[in-house]
Amino acid sequence: MLFSLVTIFSTSFILALSGALMPGPVLTVTVSESTRRGVIAGPLMILGHGLLELALVAALLAGIAPFFTRDDVFMVVSLFGGILLLWMACSMIKELPTLQLHNTDNEKKSRSLVLAGILLSLSNPYWFIWWATIGVGYIMYATKYGLLGVGAFFSGHILADLAWYSLVSFGVAKGKRYFSDTFYRRLIFVCAAFLMIFSCYFFYSGIGKGYSVLQLHHII
Numbered sequence: 001m002l003f004s005l006v007t008i009f010s011t012s013f014i015l016a017l018s019g020a021l022m023p024g025p026v027l028t029v030t031v032s033e034s035t036r037r038g039v040i041a042g043p044l045m046i047l048g049h050g051l052l053e054l055a056l057v058a059a060l061l062a063g064i065a066p067f068f069t070r071d072d073v074f075m076v077v078s079l080f081g082g083i084l085l086l087w088m089a090c091s092m093i094k095e096l097p098t099l100q101l102h103n104t105d106n107e108k109k110s111r112s113l114v115l116a117g118i119l120l121s122l123s124n125p126y127w128f129i130w131w132a133t134i135g136v137g138y139i140m141y142a143t144k145y146g147l148l149g150v151g152a153f154f155s156g157h158i159l160a161d162l163a164w165y166s167l168v169s170f171g172v173a174k175g176k177r178y179f180s181d182t183f184y185r186r187l188i189f190v191c192a193a194f195l196m197i198f199s200c201y202f203f204y205s206g207i208g209k210g211y212s213v214l215q216l217h218h219i220i
Contacts, residue, residue: 012156020164032191034172042169048117068132078206081123085199092192
């Protein structure tokens with residue numbers, strides 16, 4: 001049994017790490033906030049992300065995975081995500097003229113990173129799809145070993161996220177001593193631009209899925 005638990009943990013870690021390495025809204029905000037909050041930004045983002053995922057694992061164990069694969073749910077989450085990311089991007093751009101790298105006022109303006117981790121995860125429809133398909137498959141396998149199996153799966157998954165985002169925050173926070181205010185503003189602008197791109201993609205995905213739903217109802 002110990003070998004099986006180690007296998008569950010290690011495969012969950014590797015799979016989650018491969019996903020964490022891909023760019024997305026959580027990574028983008030982690031980079032921008034690490035310049036303000038320092039090395040703690042990544043762990044705080046993953047704390048919010050992990051709390052949400054823990055609740056989601058419990059929900060999937062309760063059997064609601066099919067709900068997350070519904071087209072109408074995908075559409076609503078996509079549109080919500082598009083609005084949230086667009087708002088965050090516009091807020092970042094609005095702050096650009098007054099941003100200074102070594103200004104404590106920037107830290108006071110920073111959002112709650114735990115809440116940001118939760119909201120940014122909720123705003124991503126593909127996060128739901130992953131958990132409702134790949135994630136639930138892993139969970140069902142892990143349940144053969146009881147709570148220890150589920151615990152091995154979840155700890156491997158969340159530790160991969162924590163390791164990568166902590167490394168990102170550490171690199172950005174320690175490297176900011178070499179940043180000028182101009183470079184800092186450009187970095188925040190690039191992060192905002194990426195959020196806008198993700199926002200447009202989520203809008204496109206949500207509207208496309210909504211059109212498909214309407215077409216299906218029309219045919220029926």
